[in-house]
Amino acid sequence: SSAASDVYKRQIVANNNVNQQSNGNPNKDLRTLCLEVLSSIKSSSPTMTEEEWQIGKTMIFIKSEKEYIQLEERRTEVLFEYVEQIQKTFRMYFVRSYFLKMKRATIIIQSLCRRWLAKRFLVLYRESISVIVSVLRMFKPRATYRGHVQ
Numbered sequence: 701s702s703a704a705s706d707v708y709k710r711q712i713v714a715n716n717n718v719n720q721q722s723n724g725n726p727n728k729d730l731r732t733l734c735l736e737v738l739s740s741i742k743s744s745s746p747t748m749t750e751e752e753w754q755i756g757k758t759m760i761f762i763k764s765e766k767e768y769i770q771l772e773e774r775r776t777e778v779l780f781e782y783v784e785q786i787q788k789t790f791r792m793y794f795v796r797s798y799f800l801k802m803k804r805a806t807i808i809i810q811s812l813c814r815r816w817l818a819k820r821f822l823v824l825y826r827e828s829i830s831v832i833v834s835v836l837r838m839f840k841p842r843a844t845y846r847g848h849v850q
């Protein structure tokens with residue numbers, strides 16, 4: 701693994717447009733890919749000019765350490781953005797699954813409560829019907845009895 705390959709692998713993360721272009725063409729040589737990365741960095745960073753870097757046969761030379769630090773800081777920022785996105789998705793997954801579990805439990809509890817209330821209503825309804833029926837059954841004999849007594 702050459703230094704150019706290392707620079708390409710480290711800096712491709714921070715350059716989405718180059719990453720999208722290179723995915724379509726795996727036959728590009730490493731020099732072309734590194735040039736794309738560095739020109740992308742040059743367009744996003746006004747202090748990074750073509751005089752600040754040069755690509756050799758196996759290495760990429762950056763003149764000032766300040767520029768290298770700037771590249772690494774940009775790479776670190778992008779990596780943190782990716783990490784935040786992964787964490788956000790991970791947390792969303794667990795919170796969503798917890799929410800769905802609670803929703804299912806709530807539905808079960810509600811259905812059990814409704815069933816209990818329906819049974820209770822049915823028992824009270826049956827009791828009231830039996831009271832009404834017994835009162836109605838009482839009227840006929842009472843009416844006949846009153847008719848005989850008078």
